[in-house]
Amino acid sequence: MSAHASHSVHLALSVEAAWKRLSDLSQAPHYVPGLTGCQFHPGPQRGRGASRRVLRRFGQWLDETVIDWHEGSGFVLRLHHGAQGAPFPFREASFSYALEPTDSGSRMTLRMDYRLRGGRLFEGLLAGSFDKVVRQIAGNLKAYYETGVTQNPAFSG
Numbered sequence: 001m002s003a004h005a006s007h008s009v010h011l012a013l014s015v016e017a018a019w020k021r022l023s024d025l026s027q028a029p030h031y032v033p034g035l036t037g038c039q040f041h042p043g044p045q046r047g048r049g050a051s052r053r054v055l056r057r058f059g060q061w062l063d064e065t066v067i068d069w070h071e072g073s074g075f076v077l078r079l080h081h082g083a084q085g086a087p088f089p090f091r092e093a094s095f096s097y098a099l100e101p102t103d104s105g106s107r108m109t110l111r112m113d114y115r116l117r118g119g120r121l122f123e124g125l126l127a128g129s130f131d132k133v134v135r136q137i138a139g140n141l142k143a144y145y146e147t148g149v150t151q152n153p154a155f156s157g
Helices: 015-022 025-030 119-147
Strands: 003-011 033-039 050-055 060-072 073-082 090-102 105-116
Touching: 003 119, 015 090, 015 105, 015 119, 025 033, 025 050, 060 090, 105 119
Parallel strands: none
Antiparallel strands: 003 105, 033 050, 050 060, 060 073, 073 090, 090 105
16 A cells, blocks of 8 residues: 555553454444444454454445454454445545553554545655644554543544
8 A cells, every 4th residue: 555644642551452442343432433334244353364343333334354363462454345445435445453562551542544546746745644643543542442431532432
């Protein structure tokens, strides 16, 4: 993929404690803005091949399927809209989470890799928006992991 947005946050949690939350794929609505729920597709709920549908308001949804899984340290999700491929405006999109230990806890790096249907011109125009979204998700994830308090007002779960 040709473009990416990434952001890292320090977590006041060990890698093991952070992984316990991260590897539970049902937790995303607690920290991803705008999600109202999560439903798993048939099959595994963790590891390579696990797949979920994240729900948004007004009946909107997005499928996320694990395409790479590193037990204890992270995974990569392919973002798609059913069998139709990546949702508009993406030609391809994936989102990864990576954990690493630090002296005082752990570091989580979130990264969205993407190609847009409009090519590099649109990627340049939208890069700031994608950076902002990834930064917001990382901040919400940090607050949720450290406090257990849902950071997404759209989710009542």
